Amino acid sequence: MTQNAETQLIPFDRMKEQVERAIAAFLEQTRSPEAVPAPRIAFEKGSTIIAFPLPFLNEALLASFIGLIKTHLANVRIHAFGDGYYAFQSLGGNLFRTENILDNVKIEFSGLTTSFKAEISKKGGLTQEEVNLAVELYKEAYSAVKDDPIARLRAMGASVYTDNGELTWAYIAGYDEVKKKIRESIILPLTNPEMYNSIARLTRKTFETNRPKAILFEGSPGVGKTTVARILAGEVSVPLVYVPIESIMSKWYGQSSQNLAGIFDAAEDLGGSILFLDEIDALAGSRDQNMFEATRRVLSVLLRKLDGIDSVVSTVTIGATNRKGDLDHALISRFDQSIYFPLPNERERAAILANYAAHLSDEERAGLAGIIDGLSGRTIKDICEMAERRWARRLIVKGMEPSPPPPEHYRQSARTWIEDNRVRD
Ligand SMILES: Nc1ncnc2c1ncn2[C@@H]1O[C@H](COP(=O)(O)OP(=O)(O)O)[C@@H](O)[C@H]1O
Ligand SMILES: [Mg+2]
Missing domain, CATH: 3.30.530 (Alpha-D-Glucose-1,6-Bisphosphate; Chain A, domain 4)
Known part of the structure; x- marks a missing residue:
């Protein structure tokens, strides 16, 4: 047939x-x-x-x-x-x-x-x-x-935020010094490029940009590095390309270096963006032999791309780390400036509490701020949420109307948190 x-x-x-x-x-x-x-x-x-x-x-x-x-x-x-x-x-x-x-x-x-x-x-x-x-x-x-750089970025494991939702600088309590540094070193150059270029034309034999291309955010987990990057991108109205290095390394194992190179290219095609490389500590090296090889390749792509960024004046790269000391020196040297996010001081802890426990009095918050020494903004927020959930359960069990948790509940949650997270020796 x-x-x-x-x-x-x-x-x-x-x-x-x-x-x-x-x-x-x-x-x-x-x-x-x-x-x-x-x-x-x-x-x-x-x-x-x-x-x-x-x-x-x-x-x-x-x-x-x-x-x-x-x-x-x-x-x-x-x-x-x-x-x-x-x-x-x-x-x-x-x-x-x-x-x-x-x-x-x-x-x-x-x-x-x-x-x-x-x-x-x-x-x-x-x-x-x-x-x-x-x-x-x-x-x-x-x-x-x-065709679409945003779709390409997403396909390679990056997230793209084109608006910052409800987030404004007021969301981050305290940190006036950090905010000031960011305004001076990132926001002004991005919003007034002509001024910076004009100066460079007056001072340089051969024109090259004097604007920062790469900035390092350094500080413990939970001090607001990621949040600040989102607020900042919203303020200058450019998309934020969020690249969790740790997760593209594990999810795209073997392909992560090509993906990272592709992410830089696609970000360039957006015509102006903040490329936020979160958790670059993932590049601090590892004992696992295979991982080390992949790490090395990703690192070399990153170094090359950060060098080549001269032409890409519209992309500002921000790297975030909580272990700057463990990072490769060649990598650190690629960043024009480092902005340190300290843990909040006592006054700032009280200010953070004012965001998450607005109903407490100043004295109640000041008292609480004294107990939670050494904790990050994220932990403070977690403690407040813990107090709210406990309080909600109690109201439900007792069949009561909604009301905010009393101060004692916050102190109790703080003590529980500190107890549970104390390093045992
Ligand atoms: N100064 C602060 N004021 C208010 N909230 C804060 C502050 N610092 C941290 N937080 C809270 O902690 C959360 C986690 O912060 P994040 O930006 O993820 O920190 P990091 O990237 O440094 O680990 C934020 O979304 C915010 O809710
Ligand atoms: Mg973060």
């Missing part, structure tokens, strides 16, 4: 080559090929599988997937739809031959909030139309990533 083009199966090796060639051509037109992972093409347990991660999965993307499936395959039924799992099964050419339906090509999309995936699978080989469909789905998934 001779088969027509519609049912003829393509040998696995030829199919694989075809897909890879189509994808290579697609990547040629891509600004950040490192944001676009290669598909997995395999023959397993008698089935052909083409699988690839998706950068995201929203209704719009799903709708265009469905459109593609309908153009390439006749008679498709929805096998599952919802709760992060969408599956489509081809019914084949003959609707009345329903036996072995599950041997027909199947297309699945899955993922709830992370780890989105697409998989095209079929018992035996694929037809030309099915191969085309796989390639089209892949291109559709990554075309947004290809």
Whole structure:
């Protein structure tokens, strides 16, 4: 029996080559090929599988997937739809031959909030139309990533905040010295670039920018480094590209250095942004041999990108660390300036309490501030929340109307926290 083009199966090796060639051509037109992972093409347990991660999965993307499936395959039924799992099964050419339906090509999309995936699978080989469909789905998934720097950044593990929500400087109590330094060294240059450039033109033999390109935020966990970066980006109305170094190192293991390079490029394409590299302590080295290799590669990309940033005058990089002493000296030297976030002093602790326990009197807050010496703003907030939750439980049990917790509850929560977190020796 001779088969027509519609049912003829393509040998696995030829199919694989075809897909890879189509994808290579697609990547040629891509600004950040490192944001676009290669598909997995395999023959397993008698089935052909083409699988690839998706950068995201929203209704719009799903709708265009469905459109593609309908153009390439006749008679498709929805096998599952919802709760992060969408599956489509081809019914084949003959609707009345329903036996072995599950041997027909199947297309699945899955993922709830992370780890989105697409998989095209079929018992035996694929037809030309099915191969085309796989390639089209892949291109559709990554075309947004290809053109839109924000989508590319997200695909590489960065978050992008384009507004700071409710956050203003008033949210951070105290820290007047830190706020002043940030105003002088970051906000003024970003909002008045002409003044800085004019001065540099008057003073330099060869023009180069005198504006800061990279700044280090240094201080214990919970002292407001991340929050301040968000407030500051909102103030100068540029997007904040948030890059948790620790998590891109572990999540994108093996690919993290390419991703970091891609993040710098995509941030540049935003035409002005604050690139916030959080927890760069992750680059302080590790005993694990493999991790060390990955760390080394990420570090060298970072050094190179921080050097090359001259041309990228619109990107300001901020690195945050709570272990500056453990960082590579070459890395520290790339930062123009370091801003130290101390733990709050007694007056500042009282001011932080005024944000989270506004109903207490000044004396009550001052008394409490005395007990919580050495704690960060985050811990103070946690203690206040603990007091509120305990109080809420008590009101519920007693069937009482809502009221704010009395001061004694805060003192008790503070003591519990200190007791629970005391370093035992
Ligand atoms: N000075 C402060 N005033 C008010 N809240 C603070 C202050 N410092 C820290 N916090 C609280 O602690 C939380 C954690 O701070 P964060 O910016 O994540 O610290 P870091 O990045 O230094 O670890 C903030 O969201 C805020 O709620
Ligand atoms: Mg932080």
